[in-house]
């Protein structure tokens with residue numbers, strides 16, 4: 001609701017809709033009625049709009065979008081324009097966080113005041129809409145085009161001080177916001193309003209406008225990768241150069257275009273899915289869930305193995321204020337890791353705080369130093385025998401109640417747990433590289449993992465700023481199990497006529513930051529080669545004896561990646577992989593050596609080259625992965641499609657504007673079309689089991705059920 005209180009001549013409208021004061025329909029109605037009351041009351045000479053509780057407002061109610069309520073009278077645009085039309089001065093006073101529609105109200109007001117700790121932002125582009133309600137027209141008039149572009153298109157928040165400097169705020173206050181706002185409102189009661197109306201001003205620096213817009217457009221064309229909101233927002237900002245009323249009309253047209261686009265639905269889904277997965281439960285036993293399980297308190301963590309992952313994990317634990325004991329078998333590697341960690345922590349602005357963080361690190365080769373830690377994260381080489389040996393040691397050196405977590409990227413959690421006397425305290429905590437940057441934490445529970453251990457791993461994720469997703473135990477877990485199929489098909493496409501750069505280009509146009517071959521070169525082809533060797537699919541010398549070159553373990557197989565690795569071409573780190581890299585450069589250059597290798601492989605094996613369409617590349621690379629997602633749901637390894645989608649959005653760079661693989665299948669492709677497509681490729685490629693449609697998909701497609709609707713109904 002919104003409360004209405006009079007302080008002498010000032011009417012104060014306070015939004016009170018905890019926890020985030022979102023501008024839901026009932027809040028808008030009360031704000032509108034408060035505004036009308038204040039305008040009619042002759043004793044009122046000025047109006048203050050502010051918020052109760054922790055923040056001013058998180059903006060429009062995103063959960064109303066797509067329902068009638070979003071546009072019900074008074075809609076947000078109507079309310080904002082009523083503020084702008086007020087003939088009594090309106091002061092918006094904000095604190096905490098002020099987003100989206102809150103900024104719209106402020107820009108329509110005559111004065112803007114804020115507490116010094118405020119964060120102001122326009123996250124609309126992230127949910128695929130234009131900041132309408134006049135924001136795209138008023139903001140450039142107030143702060144200039146450059147800052148407006150920065151705020152609207154980057155969606156980054158601005159501090160009070162920055163907002164004051166740019167002219168967005170009139171005053172930053174440090175005392176009690178209510179009394180400051182009331183005092184300020186009284187002081188402006190006699191001031192003329194005409195030049196306080198932002199809409200009546202001209203955009204400053206209009207002479208350099210085209211340069212600013214051109215530069216932004218070039219940047220966005222490069223970065224948007226199929227997302228339509230960023231460039232549409234820029235068009236709306238450009239319209240601020242027109243007369244105000246014309247610009248408002250253009251903003252409304254562009255707003256309408258995005259409001260009804262499928263991408264906004266996908267982006268909103270992604271926003272909510274990231275929050276939904278926090279409400280975890282065991283797919284097979286909903287009684288074990290975030291409400292019933294209590295996490296242990298974790299103050300100190302041991303990290304075992306100071307390689308690529310151990311270093312990244314240590315950095316994020318320290319940044320979250322935890323104490324870390326880092327253990328590494330190799331002293332030279334340990335010293336190198338400590339230098340990297342200190343540099344990473346010290347290289348940021350708040351140096352005092354960060355040197356304190358670095359001081360929370362104890363680095364050693366001595367396992368006995370783990371005696372007091374509450375939890376250990378193991379990140380040694382991906383070798384089951386080694387991990388089992390290490391877990392046995394951990395079992396004996398750590399306190400009995402300590403949790404033992406493994407960062408394995410796909411090994412069996414139960415086999416690791418069975419090396420200890422406490423399998424209930426063993427869990428997978430799968431970080432993604434670089435571990436201090438990627439926001440995903442895939443938590444894997446084993447057969448004996450206790451609810452308390454699960455709750456602790458999920459809580460640890462939140463503590464270190466990650467989104468934890470709980471999944472069941474299977475080879476590769478959810479993410480790598482699905483992702484592997486994408487690369488498998490990408491290689492088959494090379495056998496049939498494509499070049500690595502063709503496949504990468506199409507998937508980059510689809511929205512991935514990098515196609516599968518560039519990703520492979522970045523991660524190092526040897527990592528997966530070692531896994532294929534361990535799985536008996538290949539050997540260091542080529543196919544295992546008496547094995548057909550193009551067929552392994554019951555399935556079609558492409559040996560091209562193995563052939564590259566046998567030549568020492570592991571990717572960027574060796575200067576060559578699927579591409580070549582000039583010294584010191586990360587630019588992937590098509591390589592004639594790879595071209596000839598593929599050509600010879602086709603000729604030697606009688607593989608016919610044909611032209612492959614972009615559509616086929618997308619279908620072949622993405623649909624088997626999605627089909628595997630349905631199998632994962634069918635096998636009860638993930639609670640719902642949201643969990644799978646969040647894994648792909650945050651762990652594998654799946655383009656956010658498509659919502660994630662499961663949302664994309666459900667809402668963009670359509671389950672019926674997906675099923676028919678899988679059947680078509682199954683007939684064409686009978687030796688690849690991944691084309692066999694999952695039963696869940698078949699049932700849903702046949703019954704015309706929507707996956708997202710089905711999932712929403714079953715979620716806790």
Ligand SMILES: CC(C)(COP(=O)(O)OP(=O)(O)OC[C@H]1O[C@@H](n2cnc3c(N)ncnc32)[C@H](O)[C@@H]1OP(=O)(O)O)[C@@H](O)C(=O)NCCC(=O)NCCSC(=O)CC(=O)CCCCCCCCCCCCC(=O)O
Pocket residue numbers: 020022058059060061062063070071075076077097099100101102123124127129130131132133134251252253255256259272275276
């Ligand atoms: C605010 C946060 C920073 C808080 O973070 P944190 O504390 O970490 O909490 P969370 O876990 O994120 O959230 C807790 C809980 O709250 C839910 N929630 C958060 N924000 C919202 C929200 N805005 N609405 C609803 N619910 C919200 C969240 O989902 C959690 O709940 P749970 O899912 O149940 O667990 C953080 O939350 C954050 O960053 N939020 C971002 C919010 C955001 O995106 N705000 C902007 C919304 S858009 C807007 O405000 C302006 C508009 O332009 C709206 C358009 C109005 C519609 C008008 C119709 C347009 C028609 C087109 C033509 C127009 C032409 C014309 O102008 O006339």
Ligand SMILES: NC(=O)C1=CN([C@@H]2O[C@H](COP(=O)(O)OP(=O)(O)OC[C@H]3O[C@@H](n4cnc5c(N)ncnc54)[C@H](O)[C@@H]3O)[C@@H](O)[C@H]2O)C=CC1
Pocket residue numbers: 304305306307308309310327328329330333378379380381382383386390407408409410430431432433523
């Ligand atoms: N590199 C990646 O992108 C990802 C790796 N992982 C997993 O994380 C784990 C570690 O991978 P990386 O960091 O890439 O490996 P790495 O090779 O960079 O580091 C492993 C470190 O463990 C040390 N080590 C080996 N045995 C040890 C022992 N008994 N005691 C203490 N230290 C020991 C090694 O000396 C080495 O420094 C693996 O299980 C891997 O599958 C998971 C996600 C992503």
